[in-house]
Amino acid sequence: MRHRFIPILTAGFLAFGLSSPALAAEKVNAVASFSILADMVKNVGGDRVEVTELVGPDGDAHTFDPTPADAKKLAQADVFVVNGLGFEGWMERLETSSGFKGATVVASKGVTPRKMEEEHDHHAGAEDDHDEHDHGGDGEEHAEGHHDHGDTDPHAWQNLANGEVYVANIRDGLIAADPDGKAVYEANAAKYITALKAEDEAVKAALAALPETRRRIITSHDAFGYFAAAYGLEILAPEGVSTESEPSAKDVAKIIRQIRKDKIPAVFMENITNPQMLEQIAKESGAKIGGTLYSDALSAKDGPAPTYLDMFKHNVGALTAALSS
Numbered sequence: 001m002r003h004r005f006i007p008i009l010t011a012g013f014l015a016f017g018l019s020s021p022a023l024a025a026e027k028v029n030a031v032a033s034f035s036i037l038a039d040m041v042k043n044v045g046g047d048r049v050e051v052t053e054l055v056g057p058d059g060d061a062h063t064f065d066p067t068p069a070d071a072k073k074l075a076q077a078d079v080f081v082v083n084g085l086g087f088e089g090w091m092e093r094l095e096t097s098s099g100f101k102g103a104t105v106v107a108s109k110g111v112t113p114r115k116m117e118e119e120h121d122h123h124a125g126a127e128d129d130h131d132e133h134d135h136g137g138d139g140e141e142h143a144e145g146h147h148d149h150g151d152t153d154p155h156a157w158q159n160l161a162n163g164e165v166y167v168a169n170i171r172d173g174l175i176a177a178d179p180d181g182k183a184v185y186e187a188n189a190a191k192y193i194t195a196l197k198a199e200d201e202a203v204k205a206a207l208a209a210l211p212e213t214r215r216r217i218i219t220s221h222d223a224f225g226y227f228a229a230a231y232g233l234e235i236l237a238p239e240g241v242s243t244e245s246e247p248s249a250k251d252v253a254k255i256i257r258q259i260r261k262d263k264i265p266a267v268f269m270e271n272i273t274n275p276q277m278l279e280q281i282a283k284e285s286g287a288k289i290g291g292t293l294y295s296d297a298l299s300a301k302d303g304p305a306p307t308y309l310d311m312f313k314h315n316v317g318a319l320t321a322a323l324s325s
Ligand SMILES: [Zn+2]
Pocket: 062, 155, 221, 222, 223, 241, 242, 243, 295, 296
């Protein structure tokens, strides 16, 4: 009796299996490494793309540690959108372990990378040693905490002109994965780039209106170098371009002396870092706390910076409120 049912069941599963891709309308499955890229992919992909993010709202991609569930998400993806510039130190290991078969889109491809000046002397000895085995075993690199982003600043998205480059790369990556959607991706990207250009003008105008001597702030990690260069702000950060190393007491004391000497008006928290150190710096230096800046992650949907564009609007609002005389 039983064996009679088997062929019927098999035929049923087969029929279902054959028809399911067509039924699913074949949305492109895109995984973005962090929330800011996920928002960009949603804007360009529209209805044709299903977007999943690995590092979500208020998350820190510098210190992210992928789980087996993240590997599973990537294994099923057609496209993996990453920042590049050494931001996702965990990326290659995840691509390998997940067996990812799709295409990786490096959103920052083509931007001019900002090089860090060699001013973080607090690890001088250790870093000299580390440089010796730059391309050594990955075990050692890991033990050092992905220090090999070296002197390239990964936070290129903090300049909206770079955001336009990101969007163009995402558009081209989606077209390569889904050529039938070319016209849709081109139209969505063009519309979005127009909005980015308008916001870029607005940010420039808002910051240009601030008194020049007040365009100086402190943040916890050095995430706003591209922003500062594009929009005319001076930013000091005790932590360097990654959140992975804690600043030393000496770094903090140096910042406090500098705030007093240069009369830096405000310190800003970041949504991804612990506010404690900055609260201490503000207290000891007499600078005021200017609010929270969104640096490496968006806020939750109901927060003040749920999209890339909202992030700029929020940050500029916080900066102008704290820095206009
Ligand atoms: Zn960062």
